Structures are given as structure tokens and as C-alpha cells.
Amino acid sequence: MAAPRTPIVAGNWKMNLDRSRGVALATAVAGRRGEAAGVELVLCPPAVYVLPVAEALAKAGGDVAVGGQNASDKESGAFTGEVAPAMLLDLGCRYVILGHSERRTLYGETDAVVNSKTKAALAAGLVPIVCVGETLAEREAGRTTAVVTEQINGSLAGLDAASLEKTVVAYEPVWAIGTGKVATPEQAQEVHATIRGLLAGLSSAATAARVRIQYGGSVKPDNAAELAACPDIDGALVGGASLKADDFLAIAKAFAGRKA
Ligand code: 13P
Numbered sequence: 001m002a003a004p005r006t007p008i009v010a011g012n013w014k015m016n017l018d019r020s021r022g023v024a025l026a027t028a029v030a031g032r033r034g035e036a037a038g039v040e041l042v043l044c045p046p047a048v049y050v051l052p053v054a055e056a057l058a059k060a061g062g063d064v065a066v067g068g069q070n071a072s073d074k075e076s077g078a079f080t081g082e083v084a085p086a087m088l089l090d091l092g093c094r095y096v097i098l099g100h101s102e103r104r105t106l107y108g109e110t111d112a113v114v115n116s117k118t119k120a121a122l123a124a125g126l127v128p129i130v131c132v133g134e135t136l137a138e139r140e141a142g143r144t145t146a147v148v149t150e151q152i153n154g155s156l157a158g159l160d161a162a163s164l165e166k167t168v169v170a171y172e173p174v175w176a177i178g179t180g181k182v183a184t185p186e187q188a189q190e191v192h193a194t195i196r197g198l199l200a201g202l203s204s205a206a207t208a209a210r211v212r213i214q215y216g217g218s219v220k221p222d223n224a225a226e227l228a229a230c231p232d233i234d235g236a237l238v239g240g241a242s243l244k245a246d247d248f249l250a251i252a253k254a255f256a257g258r259k260a
Contacts, residue, residue, distance in 0.1 A: 005212050007228070007255035008168060008235035010042035010067060010129060011242025012097060012216075022049045023056045028245035030060030036252035039235070042067045042095050042129075043242075047083050054092030067095030067129065070103060073116035075124075085124035096121050097129045097237070099155055101174045104131075111154025118155060122163050129168040129214070129237065130155050132195070136175035144173075145194055152198045161207045169195055169213045170237040176217025178239060185226045185233075188215045192232035221247050224254035234258075 017025065022045050033041060044067040045053045054066045072082040088096055098121060099114035109117075114130065121128040132151035134144045148171070156164065171191050176183050183191075192213050199208035215227050216237030227233050235255055241247040 005210065005234045006040050007038070007258050008040040008042065008212050008214060009036070009248075009252040009255055010044060010095065010097070010170075010214065010235070010237050011248050012069060012100070012237055012239050013043070013045050013242060014069070014102070014239060015046055016243055017045070017049070019049055019052055022046075023052050025243070025245055026053045026056045026064070027060055029248060030057050030062050030064045032245065032249055033062045033064055035249045036256050039252045039255050041065065041252055044069050044095070044097055047088070050088065050091045050093060058092070065094040066092050067097060068093050068126075069097050069100070071096045071098070071117060071121055071126070073113065073120040075120070085121045085126050089125055094127060095129055095168070096126045097131065097170070099151075100131045101133055101172055101177060105174070111151055114151075114155040115157050118159070118167070122159070122166065127166055127168060129170050131170045131172050131216070131237070133172040133174050133177075133217070139173065139175065144191060148191060148194060149198055152195055153202070156199075156202055159202070161203045164199060164203050164207055165210045167211065168235075169199070169211060170216050171195060171213060172216035172237060174217075178218070180218050182218040182220070182223050182227075183215070185230050188227060189230040189232055192230065196232055219251055221250035221254070224251040228255045228258045 042065045068088040071085040098117045103109045118128045134147040138147045212234040214235040214237045219236045
């Protein structure tokens with residue numbers, strides 16, 4: 001029997017919105033949080049808006065969490081422009097997205113860097129949302145499993161069972177991000193099952209059964225239900241559609257009835 005996993009839907013706002021629109025969106029989501037009862041909700045604004053968003057969520061009451069979109073692997077010191085995991089925690093973050101494909105491709109983050117950041121985030125008390133996923137060329141070359149295997153084994157190397165259980169994995173095929181081209185439920189489920197097998201290899205089947213694996217890449221209200229129906233898809237990491245309360249909540253609601 002599968003271990004129960006609380007679905008988790010996170011909004012990756014990327015470099016969008018301004019302070020007042022971010023606060024308004026967070027307030028709207030918190031106010032309608034009941035529409036997705038039983039689903040953990042996380043909003044990930046740009047780092048400079050983490051504090052006002054966290055304050056707005058606290059004011060609204062409830063349990064919508066805040067996350068960062070990136071963090072340093074260093075604790076403190078002379079690292080101009082960087083944000084330490086403890087700083088995000090200090091502002092009220094519970095989560096941090098790490099190794100997003102945009103950071104991997106545009107900012108040169110390797111699996112070793114993501115691994116170092118993951119360990120630093122866990123040490124600071126944050127829950128990392130570690131992203132993996134293949135490009136279109138890699139999929140077409142039949143390399144999806146090989147790429148994801150390397151990313152999972154590299155990014156999560158050396159984590160003990162307790163750390164792995166806490167960690168959230170996001171499978172985001174690069175070709176589906178911001179393109180409107182969502183993976184089919186069969187394509188997504190296949191990779192999610194592969195990832196769970198890899199997690200079992202890193203620890204045990206029991207630990208792997210407790211790890212939440214989100215799907216990301218053009219998740220919209222009209223395709224969320226079929227993704228949520230897949231046994232190994234435990235939530236979504238939502239980009240564009242997370243910028244509208246209606247869409248974000250509709251996606252989250254699709255995961256509310258999900259049976260793990
Ligand atoms: P879109 O939902 O806009 O495709 O973005 C997905 C993503 O990158 C979330 O991290």
C-alpha cells in the first residue's frame with residue numbers, strides 16, 4: 001500500500017509582479033484557501049517580495065506557505081548578490097525551489113551546485129523543492145531516463161533518509177515550461193515512477209514512498225485533473241498560471257481529491 005502523501009501545489013512567480021500585485025495575489029489565495037482543502041499551498045515570489053508576501057499571508061491567517069526561488073549554498077559572507085537559506089527562513093519561508101531549469105541553463109547550475117544548495121537549505125531548516133527534467137532534444141534522443149537519473153542522483157547525493165523524506169522533487173520537462181505543451185499524463189507518470197525508483201535506490205522503498213514529486217510545465221486548470229489522477233504525481237509546480245488566483249486555486253483544487 002502506498003504511503004499517504006499530502007499533495008503540494010506551489011506557485012513559482014519567477015521574475016513577475018510588483019509588490020502590490022504580489023501582496024494582492026497572496027491575499028486572494030489565502031482568502032480562498034478553503035477551495036483546495038487538504039492540499040499544501042506554497043507561493044514563491046521574487047526574493048525581494050518574500051517579506052511583504054509572508055506578512056500578507058500571516059495577516060490573512062491560514063496556512064499558505066512562502067518559498068524562495070533560489071538560495072545560496074553558503075551560510076554568510078562575501079557573496080555579493082546572494083541570499084542565504086537562513087535569510088529566507090528569517091523572512092518566513094518554509095520552502096525554496098532549487099535547480100530550476102532556468103537556473104541550470106541560464107545560470108550554469110550543475111548537479112553538484114544543486115546538491116550543495118540542497119544540503120545548505122536542509123541544514124538551515126528549509127524544505128528544498130529540487131527540480132529536474134530533460135530538454136526536447138534529450139527526449140527525442142531517447143535520453144530522458146538517463147538525464148533524469150543523473151540529475152536525481154547528482155542533486156540528491158548524500159542525503160540521509162530523513163532529509164530525503166522532507167525534500168520535494170519537481171519533474172519539469174524543459175520542453176513543457178512556458179510553452180503550453182504539457183506532458184501527457186502517461187509521459188509524466190512514467191518519469192515520476194522512474195524518479196520514485198531512483199529515490200528508493202538512494203535510500204529505501206519506504207522512504208521513496210513518502211517523497212512528494214510534483215509535475216511542472218504548462219500546468220493549467222484544464223489539464224491539472226488528469227495529472228492529479230496519476231499515482232506518482234503528488235502536486236504541481238506552477239509558473240504562468242500561478243499568477244492568477246483563479247487558475248492557481250483551480251489547479252490546487254484538482255489535487256484535493258487525490259488519493260495517494
Ligand atoms: P509554466 O507553468 O509557466 O510552464 O512554468 C513551469 C515552471 O517552470 C514552474 O517552475
